[in-house]
Amino acid sequence: MALLEIASLAKSFRREPVLADISLRANAGEIVVVFGPSGTGKTVLLRLIAGLEEPTSGQIAIDNRDMADVPPEQRGVGMAFQNFALFPHMTAFENIASPLRALNGNGGVTAGVGKVAKLLKIDHVLGHAPRELSNGQKQRTSLARALAASPKILLLDDPLRNVDAKLRFEMRLELPKLLRQSGSAVLYVTQDYKEAMALADRIAVLLGGAFEQVAAPEEIYNAPHSLAVARLFGDPAINVAEGRIETAADGVRLALADAALPIDPAFRVHAGRTVTAGIRPEAVVIARDGGPLSAVVEAVTPLNERTVLLLKAASGWEFLASLPSSGEAIPEAGGRVHAGIRPAGLHLFDRESGRRLAVNGREG
Amino acid sequence: MDHTSPLEKTLRGIAIALVLTFFLFPIFWIVLMSLQTNATILRMPPSLVFEPTLANYRALLTGTLETTAGNLDIAFMRNLGNSVILSLSAVALSLLLGVPAAYAFARFRFRLGENIAFTLLSFRFAPPLLVLLPLSLYFKHLGLTDTYIGLVWVYQLICLPLILWIVRGYFEDISPDIEHAYRLAGYGWWQTFRRIAVPLARPGIAAAGLLAFIFAWNNFVFALILASADKQPVTVGALAFVTASGIQYGQIAAAIVLSVTPTLLLALYAQRYLVEGLSLGAVKG
Numbered sequence: 023m024a025l026l027e028i029a030s031l032a033k034s035f036r037r038e039p040v041l042a043d044i045s046l047r048a049n050a051g052e053i054v055v056v057f058g059p060s061g062t063g064k065t066v067l068l069r070l071i072a073g074l075e076e077p078t079s080g081q082i083a084i085d086n087r088d089m090a091d092v093p094p095e096q097r098g099v100g101m102a103f104q105n106f107a108l109f110p111h112m113t114a115f116e117n118i119a120s121p122l123r124a125l126n127g128n129g130g131v132t133a134g135v136g137k138v139a140k141l142l143k144i145d146h147v148l149g150h151a152p153r154e155l156s157n158g159q160k161q162r163t164s165l166a167r168a169l170a171a172s173p174k175i176l177l178l179d180d181p182l183r184n185v186d187a188k189l190r191f192e193m194r195l196e197l198p199k200l201l202r203q204s205g206s207a208v209l210y211v212t213q214d215y216k217e218a219m220a221l222a223d224r225i226a227v228l229l230g231g232a233f234e235q236v237a238a239p240e241e242i243y244n245a246p247h248s249l250a251v252a253r254l255f256g257d258p259a260i261n262v263a264e265g266r267i268e269t270a271a272d273g274v275r276l277a278l279a280d281a282a283l284p285i286d287p288a289f290r291v292h293a294g295r296t297v298t299a300g301i302r303p304e305a306v307v308i309a310r311d312g313g314p315l316s317a318v319v320e321a322v323t324p325l326n327e328r329t330v331l332l333l334k335a336a337s338g339w340e341f342l343a344s345l346p347s348s349g350e351a352i353p354e355a356g357g358r359v360h361a362g363i364r365p366a367g368l369h370l371f372d373r374e375s376g377r378r379l380a381v382n383g384r385e386g
Numbered sequence: 387m388d389h390t391s392p393l394e395k396t397l398r399g400i401a402i403a404l405v406l407t408f409f410l411f412p413i414f415w416i417v418l419m420s421l422q423t424n425a426t427i428l429r430m431p432p433s434l435v436f437e438p439t440l441a442n443y444r445a446l447l448t449g450t451l452e453t454t455a456g457n458l459d460i461a462f463m464r465n466l467g468n469s470v471i472l473s474l475s476a477v478a479l480s481l482l483l484g485v486p487a488a489y490a491f492a493r494f495r496f497r498l499g500e501n502i503a504f505t506l507l508s509f510r511f512a513p514p515l516l517v518l519l520p521l522s523l524y525f526k527h528l529g530l531t532d533t534y535i536g537l538v539w540v541y542q543l544i545c546l547p548l549i550l551w552i553v554r555g556y557f558e559d560i561s562p563d564i565e566h567a568y569r570l571a572g573y574g575w576w577q578t579f580r581r582i583a584v585p586l587a588r589p590g591i592a593a594a595g596l597l598a599f600i601f602a603w604n605n606f607v608f609a610l611i612l613a614s615a616d617k618q619p620v621t622v623g624a625l626a627f628v629t630a631s632g633i634q635y636g637q638i639a640a641a642i643v644l645s646v647t648p649t650l651l652l653a654l655y656a657q658r659y660l661v662e663g664l665s666l667g668a669v670k671g
Contacts, residue, residue, distance in 0.1 A: 120573075
């Protein structure tokens with residue numbers, strides 16, 4: 023049985039719907055990342071679960087108990103806030119101790135705080151007031167406070183938002199182990215897709231007040247349910263163009279920008295349709311012996327271990343290609359290339375709804 | 387970096403000196419007057435040279451005023467005591483009522499909330515004389531005339547709006563997330579109010595309490611109408627120095643010095659609360 027169960031939850035502020043029909047289950051020890059651009063109601067969802075807001079409709083159950091009339095302090099929820107929200111007039115120790123004291127008086131407080139502080143490597147600053155802590159230490163203190171009483175549900179509201187890049191990377195490495203150890207069901211909010219991919223067992227993509235897709239990170243990336251989801255994951259972002267599915271003697275093709283790209287024969291059922299194609303920049307290959315898509319290199323720029331090319335097809339369509347820098351020779355700006363597309367990185371969506379095209383009765 | 391030229395510094399110094407002289411001169415003059423007899427105060431032309439005497443203070447502390455027309459009892463020390471009792475109880479009651487109310491106005495949206503808050507503030511706009519006549523009739527009816535309780539009650543008109551509106555602002559400045567975090571740590575709203583909201587708003591509460599105290603202390607007209615001699619504060623008691631044999635300027639000055647001193651000391655002491663930024667560094671952004 024799931025530790026957290028949310029059923030058709032909705033929330034409006036002054037009749038302005040923020041969340042509509044949210045359903046989600048999370049098990050003990052599972053990390054579910056709630057991902058979405060800002061303003062989609064991710065924080066509102068956490069606050070509803072914590073009991074800081076009342077839902078307009080729908081149910082939240084924690085450990086099989088309906089939470090409708092349960093005040094925040096009795097829900098067994100720990101939460102780390104984006105702005106840390108440390109108690110400024112208490113030391114780091116007292117901050118972390120507060121949930122322990124509420125739970126079982128003063129017994130075992132020192133040991134409890136020591137344990138979680140050591141785990142988060144802040145045992146040397148426990149005597150400091152929040153204003154004497156660095157941002158990283160504040161963030162760890164707020165995490166420690168959320169974890170201290172081993173809550174059933176752990177809500178983390180973009181906890182790495184306000185820390186610098188180095189620390190964010192460190193925490194991204196440490197957090198999965200730490201969170202799994204806690205045994206809580208973890209809901210982690212972020213708007214950084216890399217963070218989501220690194221931490222999640224499952225990612226719930228929140229768009230327009232509802233979950234667009236809830237799935238494992240690989241599935242979200244490799245089989246996005248919709249164009250909107252595909253656009254959110256990946257750097258550089260996915261290329262988008264319109265194309266037509268056509269049948270040829272030796273298979274099915276996607277006619278796109280003066281080229282005919284071979285695609286899965288299963289798409290035969292959609293022959294004749296004009297669709298929206300999403301092409302991952304990593305799926306573009308620059309072939310020496312000629313690919314179907316002829317283009318001019320407009321610009322070349324390095325991105326980490328890869329090189330990103332801005333290409334312009336003869337039809338005027340501009341698209342990005344991301345190539346490994348160490349691989350074959352990178353073409354120079356102004357040069358003419360022949361590009362091919364790896365089928366795994368080519369996604370087809372319905373032109374109107376933006377949904378992934380279904381083949382064989384299932385979604386692609 | 388300080389980019390001011392020496393000339394600018396000098397001019398600024400002179401300007402500050404002028405302002406200070408303007409505002410502090412009355413206090414300085416009162417202190418001088420309190421150390422003189424009526425005769426030296428009233429001589430023409432006035433002079434800074436005189437033989438200081440503590441007779442005025444002696445008269446106030448012993449409670450007998452020696453005039454040419456004979457000895458007169460004055461209740462100055464009693465008035466001073468009344469001022470302390472009235473102001474302290476009024477501020478204490480105001481804090482007790484006003485701080486929770488301020489919290490409610492800061493944190494919760496409820497029907498007519500803004501209207502109630504504004505009505506309370508509007509008590510500060512109305513001239514006291516407007517309410518005094520009906521109030522004195524009511525008080526006579528209720529038997530509250532000439533009681534400490536009645537005066538402390540009326541003083542709420544002065545103290546409560548001040549405390550409510552100043553403290554409300556401080557509560558609004560505290561990030562609600564800090565309180566939410568405490569709720570989620572397992573504490574009810576009352577404990578959150580007591581252990582998080584009130585301690586964090588303490589500088590504001592201290593400032594508001596101090597201001598309310600000064601306003602209550604300085605009040606004149608309520609006590610003049612609603613209380614008789616043995617319940618009246620110093621502000622009203624000072625009228626006793628206007629005697630049949632003339633106005634006792636020396637004693638008035640001494641009385642002012644004695645009655646201003648407590649508020650002055652309190653203000654100096656509480657200054658550090660007023661500038662303390664407790665919330666700094668706790669919340670980012």
